[in-house]
Amino acid sequence: xxxxxxxxxxxxxxxxxxxxxxxxxxxxxxxxxxxxxxxxxxxxxxxxxxxxxxxxxxxxxxxxxxxxxxxxxxxxxxxxxxxxxxxxxxxxxxxxxxxxxxxxxxxxxxxxxxxxxxxxxxxxxxxxxxxxxxxxxxxxxxxxxxxxxxxxxxxxxxxxxxxxxxxxxxxxxxxxxxxxxxxxxxxxxxxxxxxxxxxxxxxxxxxxxxxxxxxxxxxxxxxxxxxxxxxxxxxxxxxxxx
Numbered sequence: 001x002x003x004x005x006x007x008x009x010x011x012x013x014x015x016x017x018x019x020x021x022x023x024x025x026x027x028x029x030x031x032x033x034x035x036x037x038x039x040x041x042x043x044x045x046x047x048x049x050x051x052x053x054x055x056x057x058x059x060x061x062x063x064x065x066x067x068x069x070x071x072x073x074x075x076x077x078x079x080x081x082x083x084x085x086x087x088x089x090x091x092x093x094x095x096x097x098x099x100x101x102x103x104x105x106x107x108x109x110x111x112x113x114x115x116x117x118x119x120x121x122x123x124x125x126x127x128x129x130x131x132x133x134x135x136x137x138x139x140x141x142x143x144x145x146x147x148x149x150x151x152x153x154x155x156x157x158x159x160x161x162x163x164x165x166x167x168x169x170x171x172x173x174x175x176x177x178x179x180x181x182x183x184x185x186x187x188x189x190x191x192x193x194x195x196x197x198x199x200x201x202x203x204x205x206x207x208x209x210x211x212x213x214x215x216x217x218x219x220x221x222x223x224x225x226x227x228x229x230x231x232x233x234x235x236x237x238x239x240x241x242x
Contacts, residue, residue, distance in 0.1 A: 003088060004044040015240040016044050022239045025049040025113035027100060027129060029076040031063040031219060032143045033119030035228025036235070037080055038065055040117075041087045043236055048084060048091060051108055052076040053099040063221040100125040105132040115235055118142040119228070123168070127175050134181050141234050144168045144189035146227040147217035154192040155226055157234060160185040167194070186238075188230045190223075 008016045024045055026033050029052040037050070056074050060067035071079040077095035084091050098104055100120060105128050109116070116138050120126045126142070133140045142160065145168040149155075156163075161182065163169040166189040176185075195218070 007044050011240060018240055019044045019236070020046045022114040023047040023049065023111065024115050024117060024235065024239075025051065025108065026117040026119065027051045027108060028119030028121065028143075029066060029080045030054075030060070030119065030121065031221070031224035032121075032146055032228040032231070033117065034065040034076075034080065035225045036117050036119060036143075036231040037084065037228075038087075039229045039232025040235060041084045041091065043232070044088075045239075046088065046091050049094045049096065049111075049113060050077050050080050050084075051096045051098050051100070052080075053097055063219055063224050065225070100129050102128050105129055109133060109136060109138055112136070112138060114139070115239055116140040117231055117235065119231070121147075123171060123175075127172065130172070130185055131176060131179050131181055134176075134184060139238060140185055141231050141238070142185055142187040143227050143231060144172075144187050145194065146190070146224045147219040148194035148196075149190045149192045149223050150195065150220060151190075151192050152223060152226050154190050155188065155223075155230060156191060157186065157188050157230060159183050160187045163187065163189050165191045165193070186234060188227050188234070 004016060022045060024040055026037050029050060054076050056067045056071050056076055056079055058072060066076060066079040075097055077097055081093040081095050084093050100108055109132060116133050118129055118140055130142060144166050160169055161173055169189050
């Protein structure tokens, strides 16, 4: 296929065919998840399940690839589906406007994906999803905190239980270990000490759990994009292996 001829020239026809046959579920289509989706769609993946409960806001434009004047107010799943099909009309995309919690985690993982991309930025839902995926043996790549970082040279990949200097990863390990979860969750994280500074917002919006306050943390489009594209690159290696 000419559309993906550069990919085929690099990895070969067999691996490209393998990519095109895989199902990838992406949960969270914001600053990190949107770029993960972009990288995978442009690499030939043809089967996506896209999950997010939010709509695109003006404040998303600085860092989210799906956020444009033309997409303001749209469900992120709809904007993502349209973008994927604009890249490759042959893609099959399922949209699921869903908040992930202990009650919906099984819906997220059914049908069972070949790979789960976790780009959720709230710890409660993230714990629920990763625990369920690990218990069911679903391969997963998870994003740790990209906000408040500025140095791309300090971005790393590792098993979640082998990360260092990432406060979110440390909290995740503690909570997951308490559920009997061990190694086997690949993640992208940063060694950089997070910059301070946030403001409190009283109303509920996209990055908080219902009923909680929210810290609005500063972020650079470059760092969140690198997180997302690094996840996509890890995904390509995993999906073409064997």
